[in-house]
Amino acid sequence: MVRRMTPSMRGDATAMCELLGRRLADQGAPHPIAGAVALAARGHLGLDREDFAGLVGIEVSDLSEAEAGMVPFGRLPRELDWILEDIDGLDLLGLAAAARDARCGTVAVACQHEQPCSDA
Amino acid sequence: MDTDDDDLCTCMQGMAAGDAAFLFMFHERFATKLTWIVRDMVKSMGRLDIATDPDEIDGLVIDACEVIFERAAGWRSGGALPWNWASRAIRSRVAAGIGHRLVEFDDQHDGDDTISHAPILEAGGVEGEASSRAAGAADLTLDTDPLVAEIAALVRADPRAGLLDRAMRAVGGERNRRICWQYGIQKALGDPSPAVTVGHMFDLEPGNIRQIFRRHRAKVLELVRSDDAFEQLREISWFAA
Numbered sequence: 413m414v415r416r417m418t419p420s421m422r423g424d425a426t427a428m429c430e431l432l433g434r435r436l437a438d439q440g441a442p443h444p445i446a447g448a449v450a451l452a453a454r455g456h457l458g459l460d461r462e463d464f465a466g467l468v469g470i471e472v473s474d475l476s477e478a479e480a481g482m483v484p485f486g487r488l489p490r491e492l493d494w495i496l497e498d499i500d501g502l503d504l505l506g507l508a509a510a511a512r513d514a515r516c517g518t519v520a521v522a523c524q525h526e527q528p529c530s531d532a
Numbered sequence: 533m534d535t536d537d538d539d540l541c542t543c544m545q546g547m548a549a550g551d552a553a554f555l556f557m558f559h560e561r562f563a564t565k566l567t568w569i570v571r572d573m574v575k576s577m578g579r580l581d582i583a584t585d586p587d588e589i590d591g592l593v594i595d596a597c598e599v600i601f602e603r604a605a606g607w608r609s610g611g612a613l614p615w616n617w618a619s620r621a622i623r624s625r626v627a628a629g630i631g632h633r634l635v636e637f638d639d640q641h642d643g644d645d646t647i648s649h650a651p652i653l654e655a656g657g658v659e660g661e662a663s664s665r666a667a668g669a670a671d672l673t674l675d676t677d678p679l680v681a682e683i684a685a686l687v688r689a690d691p692r693a694g695l696l697d698r699a700m701r702a703v704g705g706e707r708n709r710r711i712c713w714q715y716g717i718q719k720a721l722g723d724p725s726p727a728v729t730v731g732h733m734f735d736l737e738p739g740n741i742r743q744i745f746r747r748h749r750a751k752v753l754e755l756v757r758s759d760d761a762f763e764q765l766r767e768i769s770w771f772a773a
Contacts, residue, residue: 424559424563424590424593424594425556425559425560427590427591427594427743428555428556428559428560428594428597429556430743430746431594431598432552432555432556434742435552451552451553451556452553452556454553454556455552455553455554455555455556455557455560456556456557456560458539458542458543458546458554458557460546460551479552479553499560
């Protein structure tokens with residue numbers, strides 16, 4: 413079970429994901445926050461794409477697509493879950509909510525460049 | 533080579549190739565070191581208020597990591613450590629992040645976190661004065677500060693705006709309160725790039741504006757949810773669970 417974090421508990425990992433998401437958004441990624449989370453998983457283990465994909469058992473192409481922000485939050489490879497849960501201070505629920513808010517056009521806490529609901 | 537050296541080389545090689553996963557790794561492994569460096573920089577700029585704010589320092593450390601990421605291709609192992617090698621660029625980014633001029637400080641025009649007497653706005657207009665965290669002597673009146681007039685108009689439309697202003701004052705400094713209000717007002721006006729607009733107002737980068745807004749909003753949210761004095765604000769969609 414993912415532990416829900418209060419703002420006072422949020423660590424740096426969440427803010428770093430938000431930065432990565434902004435950079436992906438600036439590159440036009442349709443799902444920048446999801447892409448940031450995928451990058452965080454690989455960054456946490458410090459592996460290049462080929463080694464990481466082989467370790468978790470996914471195709472390199474699927475990993476690349478996820479990290480480029482082309483895959484929605486809810487469709488990120490499940491194989492990343494155990495890694496993400498291991499990252500201290502990563503508020504996945506908060507990031508997922510931010511991704512949802514951005515898609516629905518409400519006030520986003522970080523990225524405002526996700527596709528609107530009408531494109532879903 | 534110890535583990536830190538291995539991790540450092542791995543991070544720098546990955547970042548030099550433009551791989552942002554290694555930016556995440558670099559931050560995870562070396563944020564503690566950068567925290568000391570950034571905090572010292574902020575103190576040297578005379579901003580003890582920011583130096584003692586962990587959230588502000590965390591944000592500036594992330595900025596410093598991004599600076600190193602952007603320059604990683606120019607770093608060579610065996611030379612200066614990356615945070616020393618890029619210290620001037622990091623200092624420049626930190627200065628931009630806190631609105632610090634890298635020239636001689638002019639205290640006649642300092643505008644952030646220096647408001648010692650700013651009216652608290654209640655329904656019906658201005659009542660009395662209050663002191664916020666003060667670091668200077670800038671003096672605002674209704675006549676000269678358009679933001680005060682804008683908030684007063686909001687309070688006349690909805691008294692909860694005054695309560696929201698109280699909450700914003702309770703969790704942070706004057707500069708961040710003003711940034712949050714301006715950002716919210718610009719968004720409500722339909723500004724497609726509120727962070728750019730507000731960035732121009734405060735001489736900060738849009739990314740810094742978004743970060744300040746996000747962090748201040750999170751603190752306000754926590755206060756609203758935990759303190760019954762702000763119960764009326766919980767029905768606002770901004771704070772709805």
